Amino acid sequence: MTIKIHDKHPKTYVILGAPGTATSLISKALEEQGIDMGNTKGYGRTKFYENKEFEDLNKEIIEAAKKLEGTKDLPSEESIMAVDFEDKIKKIIKKHKGEFWGWKDPKNSLTLKKFLPHLEGDVYLICCFRKPYHLLHMYNWYRNRTRKENRGIMNTNNRSIISIIKEFCKL
Amino acid sequence: MGIKMNSKDNKIYVILGAPHTASSFIAKLLSENGVDMGRFGYVSGDPYYYEDIDFKDMNKKILSEAGGNLRYPPKKEDIDKVELDEEIKKLIDKKESKFWGWKDPRTTLTIEKYLPHLEEDVYLVCLFRKPKRIIDSYRGKSGFRRDFTKEVLDKYNSSILEAVRKFCEL
Numbered sequence: 001m002t003i004k005i006h007d008k009h010p011k012t013y014v015i016l017g018a019p020g021t022a023t024s025l026i027s028k029a030l031e032e033q034g035i036d037m038g039n040t041k042g043y044g045r046t047k048f049y050e051n052k053e054f055e056d057l058n059k060e061i062i063e064a065a066k067k068l069e070g071t072k073d074l075p076s077e078e079s080i081m082a083v084d085f086e087d088k089i090k091k092i093i094k095k096h097k098g099e100f101w102g103w104k105d106p107k108n109s110l111t112l113k114k115f116l117p118h119l120e121g122d123v124y125l126i127c128c129f130r131k132p133y134h135l136l137h138m139y140n141w142y143r144n145r146t147r148k149e150n151r152g153i154m155n156t157n158n159r160s161i162i163s164i165i166k167e168f169c170k171l
Numbered sequence: 172m173g174i175k176m177n178s179k180d181n182k183i184y185v186i187l188g189a190p191h192t193a194s195s196f197i198a199k200l201l202s203e204n205g206v207d208m209g210r211f212g213y214v215s216g217d218p219y220y221y222e223d224i225d226f227k228d229m230n231k232k233i234l235s236e237a238g239g240n241l242r243y244p245p246k247k248e249d250i251d252k253v254e255l256d257e258e259i260k261k262l263i264d265k266k267e268s269k270f271w272g273w274k275d276p277r278t279t280l281t282i283e284k285y286l287p288h289l290e291e292d293v294y295l296v297c298l299f300r301k302p303k304r305i306i307d308s309y310r311g312k313s314g315f316r317r318d319f320t321k322e323v324l325d326k327y328n329s330s331i332l333e334a335v336r337k338f339c340e341l
Contacts, residue, residue, distance in 0.1 A: 013193075021294065022184070022294050022296070025201075025204065026197070026200070026296065028204075029200035029201070029203070029204050030200065032200075032203075033196075033200065122300070122301065122304050123300070123301050123304075124192065124193050124298065124299070124300050125298070125299040125300075126193075126197065126296065126297075126298055127296075127297040127298075127299065127335075128294060128295070128296055128297075129294065129295040129297065129335055129338060129339055130292070130293070130294050130295075131292060131293045131294075131338070132339060132340050134180070134292040134293075154339075155339075155341060158335075158339045158341060159341060162332055162335060162336065162341070165297075165299055165328070165332060166332070168299055168301070169299055169302060169324075169325070169328045170302055170321075171325060171328055171329060171332070
């Protein structure tokens with residue numbers, strides 16, 4: 001049975017996952033199937049098959065939420081939801097939206113709830129998780145943070161993704 | 172930068188998703204990117220939904236022993252009670268590829284039976300789609316009940332989330 005993706009209905013694919021959970025592999029594979037993952041628009045190709053414009057906007061949202069909360073750590077979901085970026089979110093979706101399109105930026109694991117109300121049509125979430133032992137091993141190898149901080153980052157991302165899934169699936 | 176499947180560690184990719192969430196499509200992508208996604212059945216020369224026959228059979232057995240099937244998911248506590256650990260371990264031990272994985276929608280309900288036996292670098296790729304789209308998609312298929320409801324879909328999705336919480340040690 002041939003798996004067809006380019007049927008008559010437009011589709012949107014959003015990839016979520018903490019860094020190091022194979023999100024780049026999935027994004028690359030989608031791009032190779034002709035899905036526009038926004039990897040080449042405006043900025044040249046990115047290293048991890050991310051959409052640089054979504055990445056920049058997500059950074060802006062997270063920084064604003066940190067400022068609101070008065071923290072240097074990852075901000076809470078409440079703070080992320082409280083900062084006003086509606087117009088910028090609508091604009092970026094309008095700019096990139098195509099028949100078969102999507103995007104990947106690990107920061108969306110924290111911010112996607114803000115985007116959901118603006119994503120119309122047939123939307124798919126691809127959520128990637130990895131065994132904590134191996135993910136933390138990778139974080140400890142590459143990053144200049146304590147084990148406790150790494151675990152905190154992993155847990156914050158995973159909890160946020162679960163919360164996004166619950167809202168998306170209306171559970 | 173190319174994303175290379177050249178890690179020195181073995182990797183296992185398990186695809187979880189209710190039917191009609193593009194799980195076959197994602198299985199196909201992984202298969203084409205060097206992940207051994209198992210032994211497929213074929214229809215007209217093409218892999219049948221990229222489902223691994225061996226895991227599909229095992230899942231059917233688990234669900235049947237728990238008193239249900241894909242369309243009528245059994246209760247989680249009944250799945251928990253099924254004792255097929257030895258057979259599951261044997262099935263996993265048979266996999267010899269460095270990068271392997273599998274897809275069968277029933278795994279959405281049975282994944283917790285497998286997790287204790289997956290000792291390597293495991294990835295869960297979990298797929299979700301807007302509920303209305305899935306239900307509409309089911310209604311277009313004559314083989315499925317027209318009354319496939321959000322209630323059944325919620326069972327699949329809740330099962331994934333419960334497994335993810337445990338897997339991620341949350």
